[in-house]
Amino acid sequence: MATFTLYTYLFSPVTTRQGELFPEHSDKKLNQLHAERHRILGKFFNSKSRYFSLHTPDKDYGCMMLANQDGVVVLRIANEKNDKREIHFKVFSQKDQPSCLVIIDNREGGMQTVCIQNKARSFLKTQDVAMILESALNNYLQPYRHRVSIKAKYATAKFWNTVDKYPQGIEGVEFHFPYPNMPQISDLVSDIEHLARQTNTEPVLNLRGQNKENVVISRDMEFILKAIAACAASGRPILIKPRGKRRVQVGTSSLVKEELADTVFDNLEEKDLFDGKFTLILEFLKGIKLVYDE
Secondary structure, three states: OEEEEEEEEEEEEOOOOOOOOOHHHOOOOHHHHHHOHHHHHHHHHHOOOOEEEEEOOOOEEEEEEEEEEOOEEEEEEEOOEEEEEEEOOEEEEEEEOOEEEEEEEOOOOOOOEEEEEOOOOOOOOHHHHHHHHHHHHHHHHHHHOEEEEEEEOEOOHHHHHHHHOOOOOEEEEEEEOOOOOOHHHHHHHHHHHHHHHHHOOOOEEEEEOHHHOOOOOOOOOHHHHHHHHHHHHHOOOEEEEEOOOOOEEEOOOOEOEEEEOHHHHOOOOOOOOOOHHHHHHHHHHHOOOOOOOO
16 A cells, blocks of 8 residues: 655745846736636646656656646656665665656545655655655746645644643643635634635734733643644644643655555556556545544
């Protein structure tokens, strides 16, 4: 089985103009470009051949396109290395290009999901692949006055597990919310997301106990539950300050993973009559939840 860590990618507009930074699309309004964001991102992959490279400031990463259909992209990304080998007491370098699978769901109205295979031989952390994608896509999106951030989902239960670890109480909780562009997440905290759009911000809600007392948090507080869900679904951090201790960031050790059979990707680029293997990928994406409790 191939194990994937689930990421959410979110768009945000680049509102500041500096000289001729956006000459190609200066005639289009920002809200029009934002409405076209999925089509614009799709153009990036539609322009690629089967073999292409993702360019970052530090390195180029070879890719092979396995599928690109109806807003769903499946590819392999390789990490070229020179590994040292020793044979008969002689050490020499040998080129190696181990790759991992990436599934991108860029369908309008979809979950804006990036699934990155856990394969330490190619990339030690899936976050490394997310950063490569983010860098390459943002370089492409800049003329369209947009950028994306790719953050790992985490389980909401981690918040309560952390709170329960500190019976002496919690001094403060800090929620970080994304810029609104995905209704499923924005609707959870609609007032804050409305403010974010008006002020062009990624809002931070900082709850501090009055008079140096503890913050009162319980599982029956509707807004708190929705705030936790919005952060966990978008991969944005929640910081908890236990009394008398350093702040703890929620979610870094409880990233969400899902599995899909390796055989689904064998010869995926060779379409069959009914696109059976691609249909299995669509079913896999359909099963991904906005919010994971465990």
